[in-house]
Amino acid sequence: MKYAVVTGGTSGIGLGVAKMLISKGYYVFATYVGPDFTETIEKFEAIKTDQTNREDVYMFINYVKSKTDHLDCLHCNAGMSIRKTFTEYGDKDWDAMMEVAVNSHFIICREFYPIIPAGSRILFTGSQMGLNPHGTVLAYGVTKSAVHALCKNLVKEFEGTGTTVNAIVPGFVETPWQQEKPDEIKQNIYKKTAIHRFATISEIVDAFRFCIDNPFVNGSLIEINGGYSFK
Helix, strand or coil: CEEEEECCCCCHHHHHHHHHHHHCCEEEEEEECCCCCCCCCCCEEEEECCCCCHHHHHHHHHHHHHHCCCCCEEEECCCCCCCCCHHHCCHHHHHHHHHHHHHHHHHHHHHHHHHCCCCCEEEEECCHHHCCCCCCCHHHHHHHHHHHHHHHHHHHHCCCCCCEEEEEEECCECCHHHHCCCHHHHHHHHHCECCCCCECHHHHHHHHHHHHHCCCCCCCEEEECCCECCC
């Protein structure tokens, strides 16, 4: 049995990737926060884990290690966005966003490192905001820039093992989070994208599938943004 971890794995991109991994024969452990996850999915466990809380993160890690002695795929997907202007961000806002997207994933990668066999896959969910600044999500953009850097730097740690480390860098995606945006804002974003719409979750999942299936793709930040521009 192949085993995988997907953080933030009960909705949006994370759930899409989890289901794709299950279809490939993986057993998936997923972290999540918020309301209880009640959907029944074969070969899938959702463990409520507050990734702003390191004790919770270590409890999740220890639980997975109690269930398997190897981890064949790790998808660091969880993120947190607080929309404020630069001067409105408080220390707690900054710390929480960095803890979820960067610190908890560093800890997860480090702690699972000894049980990741050769030829495995490490995946990150980056963001276009980590490449192109945005007016009201400065802290989110910085966390995703750090995620991109973590991806690139981990390549050296797995050198010679056949394990690959890649990040998919989406633009705007039709996730539950984006569906809450007012239509006026959506239309403005559509105008900045050559395809004139958001990506579907399945289109982003296909990019992750490509990274899993192609063993020569390594250390890549793969942009999937529909031709995003700043016009």
